[in-house]
Amino acid sequence: MRKSSMFFMSLALQSILLFGAFTHAVYQRGRDTSGLGDTVLLVKRLGLTDLCLFTEARYTRHPSQADLHSPFQDHPMSLEHFPSGSLVAPRNNIGDR
Amino acid sequence: MGAWSERQRNIIDFTLSSLLRRKGKNLSLLLVYTALVFLLASVMFFTHSLRKEASLVLQGAPEMVVQRMSAGRHELIPHRYLGLIQGIRGVSSVKGRLWGYYYDPVMSANYTLLVPDDASLEAGSIAIGQGISRTRLAHVGDVLPFRRYDGTPMILTVRNVFSSGSELVSSDLVLIAEADFRMLFGMPKGLFTDIVLTVRNSKEVATVAGKMQKLLPDTRPIMRSEILRTYDTIFDWRSGIIVVILSAAVLAFIIFAWDKASGLSAEERKEIGVLKAIGWETSDVLLMKFWEGASVSLTSFLAGVLLAYVHVFFTHVVLFEPVLKGWSTLYPSFKLVPFISPYQVATLFFLTVVPYTVATIVPSWRAATIDPDSVMRS
Numbered sequence: 001m002r003k004s005s006m007f008f009m010s011l012a013l014q015s016i017l018l019f020g021a022f023t024h025a026v027y028q029r030g031r032d033t034s035g036l037g038d039t040v041l042l043v044k045r046l047g048l049t050d051l052c053l054f055t056e057a058r059y060t061r062h063p064s065q066a067d068l069h070s071p072f073q074d075h076p077m078s079l080e081h082f083p084s085g086s087l088v089a090p091r092n093n094i095g096d097r
Numbered sequence: 098m099g100a101w102s103e104r105q106r107n108i109i110d111f112t113l114s115s116l117l118r119r120k121g122k123n124l125s126l127l128l129v130y131t132a133l134v135f136l137l138a139s140v141m142f143f144t145h146s147l148r149k150e151a152s153l154v155l156q157g158a159p160e161m162v163v164q165r166m167s168a169g170r171h172e173l174i175p176h177r178y179l180g181l182i183q184g185i186r187g188v189s190s191v192k193g194r195l196w197g198y199y200y201d202p203v204m205s206a207n208y209t210l211l212v213p214d215d216a217s218l219e220a221g222s223i224a225i226g227q228g229i230s231r232t233r234l235a236h237v238g239d240v241l242p243f244r245r246y247d248g249t250p251m252i253l254t255v256r257n258v259f260s261s262g263s264e265l266v267s268s269d270l271v272l273i274a275e276a277d278f279r280m281l282f283g284m285p286k287g288l289f290t291d292i293v294l295t296v297r298n299s300k301e302v303a304t305v306a307g308k309m310q311k312l313l314p315d316t317r318p319i320m321r322s323e324i325l326r327t328y329d330t331i332f333d334w335r336s337g338i339i340v341v342i343l344s345a346a347v348l349a350f351i352i353f354a355w356d357k358a359s360g361l362s363a364e365e366r367k368e369i370g371v372l373k374a375i376g377w378e379t380s381d382v383l384l385m386k387f388w389e390g391a392s393v394s395l396t397s398f399l400a401g402v403l404l405a406y407v408h409v410f411f412t413h414v415v416l417f418e419p420v421l422k423g424w425s426t427l428y429p430s431f432k433l434v435p436f437i438s439p440y441q442v443a444t445l446f447f448l449t450v451v452p453y454t455v456a457t458i459v460p461s462w463r464a465a466t467i468d469p470d471s472v473m474r475s
Contacts, residue, residue, distance in 0.1 A: 002106065002110055003113040004110045017403050018402060018442075019400060020285050024134060024435065024436070025410075025436070025437050031261070033434060038262055038263060039154050040153065040157045042157075043155060045158030046270075047214070047266075047293050048155075048157075048266050049324050049349070050266075050324075051147075051266055052266055052267065053265075054425055055207050055209075061207065064164065065164070065171075067171060071453055091439070
């Protein structure tokens, strides 16, 4: 078989797989989004405000509720030291307050 | 058309043979390129899906949360604030909330304790999230010991465990009755953690927030739009480690493309010289170099994107997990909804494939336009 044929076949296979990934995403989204309904109800019922992503510090557990300076308030000259603190960006309206 | 495609195929055949002659170098190039695309695509898919899921789930968040601040810290809010806020025109309902954090020394984990609005929990019983159930091996009917503010023990019975589907919001959650909560933390009656309120006309939320800050200057209102915005920016490309990963990847890519663009190896120049000497046109050489760049970059791009998809949506971002967990003992085992769009893939394509392909053509054009004799002699 010619090398160009093999190259195009491998590209076609990868493209089919990529198309398959998109199809899987659409199918899975349809299934999972309906499952999210229960989570939305739970959030509404309990009045939850944040995702449970980082439980190590209160300002990473509830970033939307945290004081803006909370990473640095443990003691004077305190520096942020929780690993997830480096993952979470400050809110974009931080200058408003 | 047939002659044109046959010419292209001949050039591709030659290009691939030429690439295979330098197997080691090109294979490592392919691997590095794939790893780079994989990293960028993984970050892109993960952060986009998380942000999208947060925006859907947190639509149910309270319309406005009111905190009291004292000496720059979040302070408990007295009951009389409820009446004052209720008096603001436009406010339809006001409720005091009780919630807080409990550090479990057994598991070195932080739990979020919350008192539900409805009286669904009787004193002495709790509902817990999957994360706690998993780490404490606690199931319905089991008891969990807590330590009160004064050091005395408090035994609570698990009445319910939240479903694993809601783990993204409830993994570390403990629902507890009001009396137990106040006893656990020694919080007197008449004090709340914060206040949630609803506004009759949703367009007036900002106005109500402004009025409240005038009436109660020691309060801080947090609107739902701000909560949603927090999660919109939280995994923004500018945030923390993401910008580090992205800049490292982009820098690697620039070095990579620069190496290609800055010149050809002596062997490659010689090859071009020989090809021109045997009758190849400049356009043929450029076409060969185009296919060389395109074959490497397209193969790497498609492989990188596919691997990233599997990594994020099938393996639960296993490679990023240690970074995401940090020092957390409780980490939700959640499955992300695959929110990916052709726009994301197209962005990645234009960021990686196009610059690389262009970078391979420029030095070849320079080499292909000079005299073959001088190329071979040099």
